[in-house]
Amino acid sequence: KAGVTQTPRYLIKTRGQQVTLSCSPISGHRSVSWYQQTPGQGLQFLFEYFSETQRNKGNFPGRFSGRQFSNSRSEMNVSTLELGDSALYLCASSFGGLADQPQHFGDGTRLSIL
């Protein structure tokens, strides 16, 4: 079956702009988590959505937000972009229930801020 799909793969923006990233989970997965990966900080948890509700949130400023649609697709938005937001943004999906299921990652969106 198809894996986690993230679009776009690459994005270049300038400071102050805003950006929206998209993630389509594996069919049947209802949980979508977002992570930021940078060389200095590694993979850091942004937030998790399950059944259109934010269930977990990491320690990122309010400029980072997200949402999930009824078909489990998710979007992440970053407003007022800063140079430090340059990173690989990864989305991961899982069934999200009580069973211990691993998360499956997409290939990510590489965001560069000029």
Next chain:
Amino acid sequence: GQNIDQPTEMTATEGAIVQINCTYQTSGFNGLFWYQQHAGEAPTFLSYNVLDGLEEKGRFSSFLSRSKGYSYLLLKELQMKDSASYLCAVRSPRPGGYNKLIFGAGTRLAVHP
């Protein structure tokens, strides 16, 4: 606080065995995952431990000691394609923490002929 430590880099020879260690100090524990990430690619799931002991999956095994806050990933019969970063991640306990993974910085493994 939350802290997960792994060695930054390791090197090994093709055909050999390598052990990648991970120690963690987290506020709660609900499972430990190992992921493999090749450069420029997505992390892929390798193994999961929630109880103490060894889990074996082909050439890969993972061990967990919850009392020591310690895990390791063992790779046997190393192949060149095993050159990648290996990420250790701890899952936050329920409620509300089903899928919040806290990742270590990763261990870059280089396999040489």
